[in-house]
Amino acid sequence: MATDFLNTPFMTSIIDTCSQIYQAGWAENHAGNLSYLLTEEEIEAYIGTDKKVISSRKLEVPCPNLSNKYFLVTAAGSPFKNIIKEPDKHLGIIQINEDGSGFDIIWGFRGNKRPTSxxxxxxxxxxxxxxxxxxxxxxxxxxxxxxxxxxxxxxxxxxxxxxxxxxxxxxxxxxxxxxxxxxxxxxxxxxxxxxxxxxxxxxxxxxxxxxxxxxxxxxxxxxxxxxxxxxxxxxxxxxxxxxxxxxxxxxxxxxxxxxxxxxxxxxxxxxx
Ligand SMILES: [Zn+2]
Known part of the structure; x- marks a missing residue:
């Protein structure tokens, strides 16, 4: 994965948006969560084939129609105000598995964080x-x-x-x-x-x-x-x-x- 990943247009826009929402007072404490579906172009440009699975989890409700798709997701219990300070801890990228029964974490959620509940x-x-x-x-x-x-x-x-x-x-x-x-x-x-x-x-x-x-x-x-x-x-x-x-x-x-x-x-x- 590209080392300048944090400076990609979608990352900067999501980090900025989380800060704006916090500043507006709409994400007090641990409130607020977000998920963003990466486009084919973003995956190709910033993830490509250089993919390392950090961990895998099951989904309570399978979603086979999202099979293999990538999402940038906010972490559970992560205040929006902190995302700008430590984006690789409070954000992560997941890929839904082939049959939609679970997902792989492939970036972020540093410190054993997990996606929003x-x-x-x-x-x-x-x-x-x-x-x-x-x-x-x-x-x-x-x-x-x-x-x-x-x-x-x-x-x-x-x-x-x-x-x-x-x-x-x-x-x-x-x-x-x-x-x-x-x-x-x-x-x-x-x-x-x-x-x-x-x-x-x-x-x-x-x-x-x-x-x-x-x-x-x-x-x-x-x-x-x-x-x-x-x-x-x-x-x-x-x-x-x-x-x-x-x-x-x-x-x-x-x-x-x-x-x-x-x-x-x-x-x-x-x-x-
Ligand atoms: Zn809420």
């Missing part, structure tokens, strides 16, 4: 997003304050939540015309929430976990982070205008935006 959720989400979009690359989870706050103040109905978001800022329907996925509160870190989240990812790039945080998927680190920033801005406006709102964008205004930008807006949320 949310890895099964991430892999299930990658599987679903790749079915929907062959350019899909990243799954990112963090705890944006106002998005979480909104899940205490707004009814937890997916369509109603989406409509409110679209009515808070003109950008919202432009950035996520497909809407957003919203789960009921569930225990995190187990297979059930992983399956439910991946189910939502068949249709959405954003899934909100009430009273906990958000998952975003995208074709790039910037796209996934941009989705979270857009949601968080709207949620912030929702919270700070609580009890003071005299109006929001109307359904007609949302439809006018959708028409002007030729968007394929999710049906059933605003009247058409």
């Amino acid at each position: 949310e890895l099964p959720t991430h892999l299930l989400c990658h599987s679903e997003r790749l079915e929907a979009d062959d350019q899909h690359r990243i799954v990112l989870h963090c705890h944006p304050d106002y998005t979480i706050a909104m899940t205490f103040m707004h009814e937890l109905d997916q369509n109603a939540f989406t409509k409110t978001m679209w009515s808070l800022n003109s950008e919202c329907v432009l950035v996520f015309p497909e809407g957003l996925g919203l789960l009921p509160w569930m225990v995190c870190g187990n297979g059930e929430i992983g399956m439910e989240t991946a189910g939502k990812m068949k249709e959405f790039r954003i899934v909100i976990w009430p009273h906990h945080g958000i998952l975003a998927a995208g074709q790039s680190v910037d796209q996934a982070l941009g989705l979270i920033e857009t949601i968080e801005k709207a949620a912030r406006v929702y919270v700070v205008t609580d009890g003071k709102r005299k109006q929001c964008m109307t359904e007609d205004q949302i439809i006018a935006l959708a028409d002007a930008f030729h968007l394929n807006v999710r049906k059933g949320i605003v009247m058409e």
Whole structure:
């Protein structure tokens, strides 16, 4: 593996993103995790055939459709704020094995670290997003304050939540015309929430976990982070205008935006 591996474009962008998320206050303590699917070009340029297996692990939920794919993953229990200081400890690269029953660690996780406990959720989400979009690359989870706050103040109905978001800022329907996925509160870190989240990812790039945080998927680190920033801005406006709102964008205004930008807006949320 190339010795300048830490300076590759994808490594620097992921390390920067983890720092930005920490600085935004969305990855307190050990919160936040991320997984990035390496492209064929990145594997060829930076990994090639020079691959050494550090250790191997089994997956609770096999993922045969991710067979042989490589992912850069954050480590379990690793604060986002520390990733920039010791990336080879708090990040690692895994390769899913031939039958999808486990994976090999081929770089990083120094000091016997292991991938995030949310890895099964991430892999299930990658599987679903790749079915929907062959350019899909990243799954990112963090705890944006106002998005979480909104899940205490707004009814937890997916369509109603989406409509409110679209009515808070003109950008919202432009950035996520497909809407957003919203789960009921569930225990995190187990297979059930992983399956439910991946189910939502068949249709959405954003899934909100009430009273906990958000998952975003995208074709790039910037796209996934941009989705979270857009949601968080709207949620912030929702919270700070609580009890003071005299109006929001109307359904007609949302439809006018959708028409002007030729968007394929999710049906059933605003009247058409
Ligand atoms: Zn979390």
